Amino acid sequence: MRFLxxxxxxxxxxxxxxxxxxxxxxxxxxxxxRGDHALGRALWDRLAKAxxxxxxxxxxxxxxxxxxxxxxxxFEALGRHAVPGPAVxxxxxxxxxxxxxxAGPDAVGFHDGGLDGLGLGDAGPDGPGPGGAELGDTRGGGxxxxxxxxxxxxxxxxxxxLSRFASGDALATLRVDGGYALDADVADVxxxxxxxTGEELWLAAEPGPAAPSHDPARRLFTPAAxxxxxxxxxxxxxxxxxxxxxxxxxTAAQAVGVGRALLEQTVGYVRERxxxxxxxxxxxxxxxxxxxxxLALEFARPLVHAAAxxxxxxxxxxxxxxxxxxxxxxxxxxxxxxxxxGYTEELDLSLWLRKARPLRDAWGxxxxxxxRIVGVG
Amino acid sequence: MDLTHDAETEAFRxxxxxxxxxxxxxxxxxxxxxxxxFAAHRAWEAELAADRWSVVSWPEPYGGRGADIMRWxxxxxxxxxxxxxxxxxxNGINLLAPTLFDHGTQEQRARVLPPMARGEVIWAQAxxxxxxxxxxxxxxxxxxxxxxxWLLSGQKTWSSRAAFADRAFGLFRSEPGLPRPHLGLxxxxxxxxxxxxxxxxxxxxxxxPAFAELFLDEVFVPDEDVIGAPGEGWRxxxxxxxxxxxxxxxxxxxxxxSARRLAAxxxxxxxxxxxxxxxxxxxxxxxxxxxxxxxxxxxxxxxxTIGAESSLNKVFWSEYDIALHETALDLLGPxxxxxxxxxxxxxxxxxxxxxxxxxxxxxxxxxxxxxLGLPKGRR
Numbered sequence: 001m002r003f004l005x006x007x008x009x010x011x012x013x014x015x016x017x018x019x020x021x022x023x024x025x026x027x028x029x030x031x032x033x034r035g036d037h038a039l040g041r042a043l044w045d046r047l048a049k050a051x052x053x054x055x056x057x058x059x060x061x062x063x064x065x066x067x068x069x070x071x072x073x074x075f076e077a078l079g080r081h082a083v084p085g086p087a088v089x090x091x092x093x094x095x096x097x098x099x100x101x102x103a104g105p106d107a108v109g110f111h112d113g114g115l116d117g118l119g120l121g122d123a124g125p126d127g128p129g130p131g132g133a134e135l136g137d138t139r140g141g142g143x144x145x146x147x148x149x150x151x152x153x154x155x156x157x158x159x160x161x162l163s164r165f166a167s168g169d170a171l172a173t174l175r176v177d178g179g180y181a182l183d184a185d186v187a188d189v190x191x192x193x194x195x196x197t198g199e200e201l202w203l204a205a206e207p208g209p210a211a212p213s214h215d216p217a218r219r220l221f222t223p224a225a226x227x228x229x230x231x232x233x234x235x236x237x238x239x240x241x242x243x244x245x246x247x248x249x250x251t252a253a254q255a256v257g258v259g260r261a262l263l264e265q266t267v268g269y270v271r272e273r274x275x276x277x278x279x280x281x282x283x284x285x286x287x288x289x290x291x292x293x294x295l296a297l298e299f300a301r302p303l304v305h306a307a308a309x310x311x312x313x314x315x316x317x318x319x320x321x322x323x324x325x326x327x328x329x330x331x332x333x334x335x336x337x338x339x340x341x342g343y344t345e346e347l348d349l350s351l352w353l354r355k356a357r358p359l360r361d362a363w364g365x366x367x368x369x370x371x372r373i374v375g376v377g
Numbered sequence: 378m379d380l381t382h383d384a385e386t387e388a389f390r391x392x393x394x395x396x397x398x399x400x401x402x403x404x405x406x407x408x409x410x411x412x413x414x415f416a417a418h419r420a421w422e423a424e425l426a427a428d429r430w431s432v433v434s435w436p437e438p439y440g441g442r443g444a445d446i447m448r449w450x451x452x453x454x455x456x457x458x459x460x461x462x463x464x465x466x467x468n469g470i471n472l473l474a475p476t477l478f479d480h481g482t483q484e485q486r487a488r489v490l491p492p493m494a495r496g497e498v499i500w501a502q503a504x505x506x507x508x509x510x511x512x513x514x515x516x517x518x519x520x521x522x523x524x525x526x527w528l529l530s531g532q533k534t535w536s537s538r539a540a541f542a543d544r545a546f547g548l549f550r551s552e553p554g555l556p557r558p559h560l561g562l563x564x565x566x567x568x569x570x571x572x573x574x575x576x577x578x579x580x581x582x583x584x585x586p587a588f589a590e591l592f593l594d595e596v597f598v599p600d601e602d603v604i605g606a607p608g609e610g611w612r613x614x615x616x617x618x619x620x621x622x623x624x625x626x627x628x629x630x631x632x633x634x635s636a637r638r639l640a641a642x643x644x645x646x647x648x649x650x651x652x653x654x655x656x657x658x659x660x661x662x663x664x665x666x667x668x669x670x671x672x673x674x675x676x677x678x679x680x681x682t683i684g685a686e687s688s689l690n691k692v693f694w695s696e697y698d699i700a701l702h703e704t705a706l707d708l709l710g711p712x713x714x715x716x717x718x719x720x721x722x723x724x725x726x727x728x729x730x731x732x733x734x735x736x737x738x739x740x741x742x743x744x745x746x747x748x749l750g751l752p753k754g755r756r
Contacts, residue, residue: 001382001447003671004679009378069378267749282754284738287745291692294744298689302668303661309380318661370657374640376648 003302005073013073016050020081026348032084033216037186040084047074047083048168056091056246058098061162066095068246068308072253076304079257079327079359082351084217086173086183088254088363092247093172093191094165097158099239100201100231107235110154111228154230161189174247175204175223176240182362184208184221194225198237203228215354247363248316252304252323255359259297259323259330261352266290266334273339280337289333296326317369324360331356380671382451389444390451396428397459406462408722410585415499415541418465422496432470432494434625439486440494446625446674453628460634468538469493469500471625473546476564480605480613488601489566501539501569503547503591507532511739513548514558514611518593520549520565526599527551529567532592537733539589540578544568548610562610566602573597583716583725626687626734627694629667632701635723636663639705646708655704662697669693685747688740695730695737702727 005013023046028039047053052074057063064070071091078087100108164170170188175181177193184190184207192202205227211220267290270281280286300323307319331353335342342349360366371377382390406421407414425431426440434449435441444452464470474493477486492498509516518531529549539545545567552561569576573596578586605613636659643649643656669690673683702724706713715721731737745751 001380001386001671002675002679003378003380003668004675005378263749267751271751278754279752281745281751284742284754287749287751287754288738288741290749290751291741291744294748295689295692298686299662299665299669299693302672303665305378306380306664306668309378315664318664321657322661322665367654370654373657373660374643374648374653376653 003305005305009070009073012051012070013077016047016052016074016077017080019046019050020077020083023081025081025083026351029082029084029217029351037085043083044085044087044168044171047078048166052078053087053090053094053168054166056094056098057162057166061098061159061166063094063162063166066098068249068311069305071246071250072304072308075250075253076257076260079254079259079355080261082217082258082261082355086171086187088247088250089173089182089187090165090171091250092243092363093174093189094162095246096174096191096201096239096243097162099242100235101155101158101162103233103235103239106233107238108231108233110231111157112153157230164188173221174243175221176244180211180220181207181223182221183219184223185210185219190221190223191230192223192225192227193236193240195232195236197234198240199232199234200225200229201231201236202226203230213358215358217351217355218358244363245311245313245316248320248369249304249307249311251359251363252300252307252316252319255323255327255356256297256301256304258352258355258359259293259300259327262327262330262334262349262356263290263293263297265349265352266293266330266337270337286337289337293326293330293333296322296329300326314373317364317372320364321366321369321373324366327356328360380668382447386448386451389442389448390455393430393433393452393455394459396430397455397461400424400428401459401461405460408585409463409465410540410581410587412541415465418462419496419499421462422464422466422499426495431466431496432474432490435474435490435494439490446677449625450628450630450670450674452630454630454633457628457630457634458637465538466493466496466499468502468542469498472502473500473566476546476604476613476616479616480564484601485604498544499538499542501536501542501545501589503533503536503539503545503567505533505535507534510535511736514562516548516550516562518547518549519553520551520563520598520607521595522551523597526597527563527565527603529565529573529593529596529598532590534590535579535588535733536591537588539569539576539591540586542569545591546604548614551607551610559611561608562614563607564604564610564613565598566604567593567596567598571596571598581725582728583722626691627698629663629670632663632666632694632697635698635701636660639701639708642705642708646710649708652704652707655700655707659697659701659704662693662701666690666694666697685743688735688743689748691734692731692737692740692744695727698727698730699724 023043028043032040051064054064055067055071055074059065171186172189173181173184173187175192181190190204190207192204194200194202202225204223206223207221208223213220270286271279273280303319303322307315334349335353338349341347368377406417409415409418422431429440429442432441433444433452436443474490477489504513506516506518518533520527520529533547548562549565550561551563555561573594575592577590579588579590581587639659640656677683702720705720706724712718746753
């Protein structure tokens with residue numbers, strides 16, 4: 001056993017960290033919150049070049065193969081630098097689509113044509129209704145076939161998308177269980193899982209109504225299951241299960257990164273801030289609060305790594321709840337120890353403070369994770 | 378990165394499991410903190426030692442199996458999963474033995490370790506004094522030079538196991554008046570039945586004599602029982618704090634087994650949804666602690682030293698242990714009040730965790746100052 005990152009993995013994490021540190025991610029996050037996505041997309045391009053979005057895409061579609069451990073390193077960096085955008089959702093979509101193109105025709109029937117002229121983000125309002133009239137059981141070749149070769153059918157379309165995810169060319173978002181689709185207005189592809197047993201996958205035509213999140217860099221949409229029915233069958237539900245697992249894992253890693261950023265910034269602040277003639281960080285009450293934050297993060301990270309190694313649903317649930325709560329512990333301590341300045345929007349700290357709680361709940365609430373761990377969920 | 382033990386470790390685990398299945402007493406032994414229970418646990422140590430299972434990580438000449446830290450972890454997982462008794466020898470095995478391996482002489486190791494491994498000599502620790510708890514270096518018990526050895530005088534307290542143990546080890550001031558309190562201390566071993574030693578057992582919270590006060594009046598200790606150089610005691614005592622001892626003070630196997638017992642209790646008492654989240658947290662905590670330890674063990678195996686991170690470890694397990702036992706008591710309902718219940722002794726014991734082995738306040742100071750780089754201040 002060697003439960004340690006190897007040199008290459010540590011290098012990868014360091015490279016992403018320095019890339020993002022140099023990229024002024026706080027400005028990108030603030031612009032994203034204002035609806036200006038240019039800086040954020042530029043950040044995505046750089047991350048894609050570093051290989052982050054290829055980590056959930058099989059090699060057959062220009063991905064790096066599925067590398068969950070490396071993915072957690074990438075997402076920890078994304079969290080640490082408050083990178084905006086539907087990154088987790090793009091990963092989940094990539095996992096879902098690659099599961100679908102790998103599933104047999106008994107498990108998944110794809111839309112059988114008419115998607116070839118379809119631009120990204122252009123599902124069109126004129127697609128089939130919930131009857132799925134155009135749906136056949138054509139299985140558009142295995143993962144070895146060229147992306148998009150099966151002209152115009154759902155499988156070909158899915159393969160094309162996978163390549164675009166890997167290259168960072170396309171962002172996706174995904175609505176599961178009647179929840180929210182993050183940043184559906186920016187995403188190039190909006191997927192909606194629907195049907196009584198979750199066996200339908202729709203390519204939504206419209207992002208649907210928007211709601212604000214506590215994190216202004218996250219915008220919540222409720223796209224309807226309308227547009228084109230991309231695929232249907234028990235394989236969709238099975239693929240969504242896998243997608244959910246990856247979504248939870250990536251969110252957990254992101255939460256660890258958010259917690260680290262909050263801890264680092266707060267440590268920096270209490271070393272500088274002086275009251276009663278000394279740095280407030282020399283007070284035991286302050287030290288102990290921050291020691292507890294480090295404790296929470298240091299015991300969360302191994303759970304995230306172990307979950308990446310096994311991809312076991314219980315391991316992922318453990319990682320998700322622990323990382324999410326560690327980030328929230330960090331946020332509460334950061335807010336308290338910064339004093340009043342921490343309670344302002346203008347301090348960049350707010351970018352992370354406001355992210356911790358949404359990440360704790362997205363892709364698996366603590367309650368649902370704990371239910372799974374004790375075997376009642 | 379992987380979480381797979383190698384074949385040797387798995388074979389070792391299998392051997393341990395088979396031995397434990399054949400030898401672990403079917404009924405729990407009486408409490409370790411009673412005269413009767415102490416004797417029963419001492420006999421269990423001898424049974425372990427007879428088949429070389431008492432000190433698996435020690436080299437073979439001293440009664441061990443030369444197990445590396447991964448095999449030690451696997452052994453501990455099996456040990457506690459099998460419901461085997463608590464270890465009456467643990468102060469000696471976990472605290473004194475590593476010091477002897479690092480700083481003792483060949484003669485000391487040959488003389489002290491084998492009887493420790495067999496449970497023939499049970500060791501107590503003698504660190505704290507009435508005026509020196511967290512500020513251990515302020516200790517005042519003296520070691521005064523005499524012909525062929527030292528005369529120990531003073532008072533030690535909170536000496537775990539000393540009510541029934543045979544010998545003790547601790548720090549004494551051999552050179553008073555030096556500019557810093559950490560200087561001029563000497564690490565010595567002494568006999569609890571030597572002339573001049575008075576042992577006064579102290580009842581812990583539940584009344585059991587789990588520790589004792591030691592009154593020392595010119596107790597003679599021969600030179601051969603000094604560990605390291607005289608005056609170097611602080612360095613000798615602290616040097617082993619930074620190695621694998623930080624990982625081995627409480628093994629993850631113990632908490633994995635307790636968490637499984639807790640989940641079973643929850644299952645057999647109607648799966649109260651109000652307690653379900655805390656049962657989940659117990660399962661998560663045991664796994665997190667196991668993984669944190671595996672990560673530390675992997676770093677250690679790769680040549681790193683374990684430093685202040687052992688403070689994270691200590692705070693985590695001590696607070697985890699209380700939460701786990703309190704959850705169990707909640708599941709027992711009115712039965713939880715019974716002091717002879719199956720979780721009662723573990724609960725009482727867990728309450729001491731945040732205090733001993735360096736209070737959690739001191740540990741959090743260490744975490745903040747050495748791991749986060751915050752400035753030192755008034756304690």
